[in-house]
Amino acid sequence: RKEVEQDPGPFNVPEGATVAFNCTYSNSASQSFFWYRQDCRKEPKLLMSVYSSGNEDGRFTAQLNRASQYISLLIRDSKLSDSATYLCVVNGPDTGNQFYFGTGTSLTVIP
């Protein structure tokens, strides 16, 4: 079983739409959770960390559900520039200092 699983998509949404991605993780002892964004042929870049209480950064909202072992990312009012692949990342004490990445969810925002 993979440590982190994501729906690969693709998600094709019109500008202005709201889109949500989910990610599940297998290690219940995981402590740190992140969403990264990766543009085509570029390196992943940190989008936001995910905290137990949930957190928001402008149009982006991340939530953590420890009981069900999933994290989510909500993007409101989608922009063309949001088109990218979104990677779910999980770390935790039982993994040493290793990070586990989902395969990514592809988002295309259509004019």
Next chain:
Amino acid sequence: DAGITQSPRHKVTETGTPVTLRCHQTENHRYMYWYRQDPGHGLRLIHYSYGVKDTDKGEVSDGYSVSRSKTEDFLLTLESATSSQTSVYFCAISVFSDTQYFGPGTRLTVL
């Protein structure tokens, strides 16, 4: 900007030849990582380092070795490159044992 560079950025080599990729950081972070990224697999950890001369294996370490003789440099060596090692290789550093930041990547093609 986490000050991470990778060299070379692109390399084409032949099966059986040795290849060394270099990751350099400017900020003396303790943790450094090597990943490979392939379609359908996402980012997979090859090796990581938690200090000078301190390294450990990741998920896909077979066929790879690493060295870290200075805090700022982490080298990945393919002793005898195979076509299955054609991939994009990313180096990353970890800040405060938590969030990761990535270098720009190296595209390696083994013919």
